[in-house]
Amino acid sequence: MSISEHFTNFLQPELAATQGLKEEVFKIRHNVYCEELEFEEPRDNGQETDEFDAQSIFALIKHKPSNTYTSCVRLVKSTHSTELLPLELFCLDKLKFYDECLKFHPQNFPRSEIAEISRLAVRSEFRRRKADKFEGSAHGAISEETYSETELRCFPFIAIGLYMAGASLGMDTGVKHCYVMMEPRLARSMKFVGIKFVQLGDAINYHGLRAPYYINPEIFLQNLSPGFKSLYLAIKSDLHDQID
16 A cells, blocks of 8 residues: 555544643653653643643644554744744754854744744654653654554654644645754654755754754655655645644
8 A cells, every 4th residue: 555545544643723632732742751751840730731832733643443642743833033932942052053054044034934843752652662762762663562563564654744744734824944853863764755854053962862953845845755745645635624
């Protein structure tokens, strides 16, 4: 089967447009960021939230056979100069942009056209090894003992699906310049499917070794391999209908 057909047989992207679905997002993040990785302090309500959620759009990916939400991602937007992106607030003073990448600095673009993909999280039960660090486990490998062999061919695409969901949300809401802090190994992995992020500077210690990356709709679409472009169009179609 094609990549998109295989993905959509088992997985469904959903816009977290209701309070209930947003709480599902925050619970997944608590599971990953607070309980498993201990990047954040546990919360009494079991939901991990921060100051950027108020300016964000969220997406989930559901495992259809079990009706379980596997993972989440958010797109942090900015409407004015006081609404900073996470990268701007926490990392700009530590980052040294490569000279050839200064043209991609967020200050060069209208605030309404920039966004950051962040808080990507995949539940531990949908990954091969519970002890994996977040950067590696974000690829979406799952427990071989729990899920079928057929499904195993699909689940490594969960992280790819999350980035595609973030890209779709951005393009549907006027974003032309997108940023992400990610582990360089994950960025290299994304190149295999044609998602070629532009590295803006050297990696820094930010919840592990992370580097700043940039992508825009033209870079994103021109490099996708045919099979993954088909997957992106399927995800975009699903989310576009929900945004409408």
